[in-house]
Amino acid sequence: MEYKIVHLPKEKWKGTVIPIEYTTDMYYDVIVNKTDNGFSAVIEKKYFTEPVKHTQEENNFPDKLYDDHWKNAYAWGVLVDGMLIAAIETDRELWSNRLRITELWVEESYRRRGIGHALIEIVREQARRERRRAVILETQSCNVNAIDFYLHEGFTLVGFDTCCYRNDDLQRKKVRLEFGWFPEKKKKLTAEEIEIRMETESDWYEVERMTQRAFWNKFRPGCDEHYLVHKLRQHEDYLPELSRVAVKDGRIIGCIMYTKSRVVDGDVTHEMITFGPLCVDPDWQGRGVGELLIRHTMKIAAEKRYKGIIIFGEPDYYPRIGFKTNDHFSITTADGKNFDAFMGIELFEGSMKGIKGKFHESEVFKYIPKEEVEAFNIKFPKLKKLNFPDQWD
Ligand SMILES: CC(C)(COP(=O)(O)OP(=O)(O)OC[C@H]1O[C@@H](n2cnc3c(N)ncnc32)[C@H](O)[C@@H]1OP(=O)(O)O)[C@@H](O)C(=O)NCCC(=O)NCCS
Numbered sequence: 445m446e447y448k449i450v451h452l453p454k455e456k457w458k459g460t461v462i463p464i465e466y467t468t469d470m471y472y473d474v475i476v477n478k479t480d481n482g483f484s485a486v487i488e489k490k491y492f493t494e495p496v497k498h499t500q501e502e503n504n505f506p507d508k509l510y511d512d513h514w515k516n517a518y519a520w521g522v523l524v525d526g527m528l529i530a531a532i533e534t535d536r537e538l539w540s541n542r543l544r545i546t547e548l549w550v551e552e553s554y555r556r557r558g559i560g561h562a563l564i565e566i567v568r569e570q571a572r573r574e575r576r577r578a579v580i581l582e583t584q585s586c587n588v589n590a591i592d593f594y595l596h597e598g599f600t601l602v603g604f605d606t607c608c609y610r611n612d613d614l615q616r617k618k619v620r621l622e623f624g625w626f627p628e629k630k631k632k633l634t635a636e637e638i639e640i641r642m643e644t645e646s647d648w649y650e651v652e653r654m655t656q657r658a659f660w661n662k663f664r665p666g667c668d669e670h671y672l673v674h675k676l677r678q679h680e681d682y683l684p685e686l687s688r689v690a691v692k693d694g695r696i697i698g699c700i701m702y703t704k705s706r707v708v709d710g711d712v713t714h715e716m717i718t719f720g721p722l723c724v725d726p727d728w729q730g731r732g733v734g735e736l737l738i739r740h741t742m743k744i745a746a747e748k749r750y751k752g753i754i755i756f757g758e759p760d761y762y763p764r765i766g767f768k769t770n771d772h773f774s775i776t777t778a779d780g781k782n783f784d785a786f787m788g789i790e791l792f793e794g795s796m797k798g799i800k801g802k803f804h805e806s807e808v809f810k811y812i813p814k815e816e817v818e819a820f821n822i823k824f825p826k827l828k829k830l831n832f833p834d835q836w837d
Contacts, residue, residue: 445557449566452519452531458510461500462531462549469495471586474604474619487601487621489588496586507547509533514546520566522559529554532563534570537580541760542624543571545581548590564597571627573662575730575761578602578624584609585619599623632732639691640740643699647689648677650696653824658723665829668817669721672809676701681806683717685748686741690724690733698724700737702745703808705754707775709801716788717750718805720757738765746791753791754803759784774800 452460475486500506509531510517516536521528533547545567550559571579580602583590601623606613608620643651652670659667676682683702690698705718719741724733745753754770755762767787773796776782780802790796 445554445559447522447524447559449520449522449562452509452521452528454510454517454519457519457521458508460509460528460531462507462509462547463500463551464507464549465497465499465552466587466589467495467497468492468586468588470588471496471617472588472591472619472621473617474585474606474614474621476606476614485604487585487604492617498584498586507549509547511546517546518570519547520563522554522563524554530559530563532567534567534579536574536576538760541576542578542580543567543574543576545579548581560593561597568625568627571625576627578626580622580624583621583623585621586617591621591623594623597625599625630730633692633728633736635736635740637692638697638733638736640688640737641691642684643687643689647696648674649823651689651699654696654725655699655721655723656821656824656827657726658729659721660827661830666817666821666827668812668814669723670824671817671820672812673699673701673721674820675812676703676808679703679806679808681705681808686717686719686745686750688737688741690737692728696725697728698722698733698737700734700741702741703806705806706804707754707799707801708804709799712801714751714799714801716752716754716799716803717745718754720755720809722757734761735765742789742791746795750791751799752788752796754786754788754805756785756805757787759787762787762789765789770803775803776801778802778804 469492470489471492472487473490477484509519514535516538517533519531519533521531523529529551531547531549532545535544535546537544548560548563567579581594583594601621603622605620609618613619652673655673656667656670659669661667681703683704686702688700689696700719700722702717702719705716707714707716722734722737742753754775755767767789769782769784770776770786770788771782773788775788777786788796
């Protein structure tokens with residue numbers, strides 16, 4: 445069967461009921477006992493005396509797309525003659541860096557044709573791209589068909605809750621089970637396995653091409669960061685003495701570019717530094733290169749007695765290196781705001797003590813005309829702009 449998986453935009457699909465229905469003659473029995481040393485739990489497939497049908501009517505809360513309690517939901521589906529015949533929805537659980545599948549459904553007459561698998565593949569790809577540490581989902585112990593499908597898809601049991609829906613979930617054989625899938629772990633590169641060095645003019649094209657590959661379709665269709673790299677080098681705020689490229693087997697696989705920035709407190713201006721773009725070639729992402737570049741250049745910056753780095757970046761990535769949100773430093777954005785993506789770090793003990801005020805990044809970041817980016821793109825192998833799948837809405 446030919447079909448296309450499309451993004452289901454929130455504006456159009458919010459509130460659409462997902463008619464999850466199934467009949468089962470089996471269930472996974474959940475038996476939990478207290479033992480002398482703790483607890484034992486056994487979860488085993490058993491037969492009902494007669495088949496049981498589960499429909500949406502039995503739920504107080506029928507499954508719907510873009511339910512309000514999912515804050516970062518994103519849905520895909522398959523349409524046949526305008527009718528939705530399959531859907532999957534995820535919610536990015538940012539605090540735990542996992543991706544939750546909140547809905548998965550294939551209309552009965554379309555099952556066992558590979559559609560469920562294709563939808564799961566989309567989510568796996570999202571998880572890899574967003575570097576989530578797991579894909580998780582909830583199902584019920586009586587939904588044997590779904591459980592067996594998830595097991596087939598490489599999911600494993602990660603937990604259960606014996607009173608999620610009602611206090612008699614165990615007795616009525618409808619226990620919440622949690623399943624998880626874990627992306628393949630990539631081996632981290634060590635500082636000895638790559639070379640980190642200053643950029644030379646002969647690297648320029650490769651660095652720009654690598655930057656384009658790294659950012660392409662990541663935050664919006666296409667990207668402009670590679671053009672920013674190009675412009676940055678000519679700008680008075682650019683700091684080549686801190687900027688570095690990462691090289692592996694003669695190939696540029698990452699870069700970090702620094703610029704001067706300022707924190708202004710009335711008449712007082714504190715010189716700070718900011719990095720960006722920081723990027724790693726997609727073939728080498730997830731292997732610690734970004735972190736090696738940051739740590740390496742932080743050391744150089746500290747030796748040169750720069751006081752601190754202020755950035756706008758992914759709130760679930762930079763704290764592991766020691767970045768804190770800037771409210772810790774009494775620093776706000778130029779318009780007086782603080783939020784998770786606005787972070788800073790001291791370069792040596794107490795180096796940002798007494799620094800407070802409003803942050804101003806270099807003017808070079810302010811204006812990147814679209815037409816100039818388009819004209820610049822001609823220099824590089826053509827890449828396709830995608831509107832899906834992503835979190836651009
Ligand atoms: C669970 C569900 C989404 C699976 O979708 P599907 O389109 O039928 O699954 P696919 O055809 O893509 O199956 C992919 C693979 O899983 C296997 N598979 C599917 N159902 C299976 C099952 N019950 N037991 C074992 N393997 C199963 C298929 O054989 C196929 O294997 P293959 O790649 O080796 O050929 C679908 O049955 C459904 O919509 N069920 C009702 C809604 C529901 O319960 N959703 C889950 C809520 S938690």
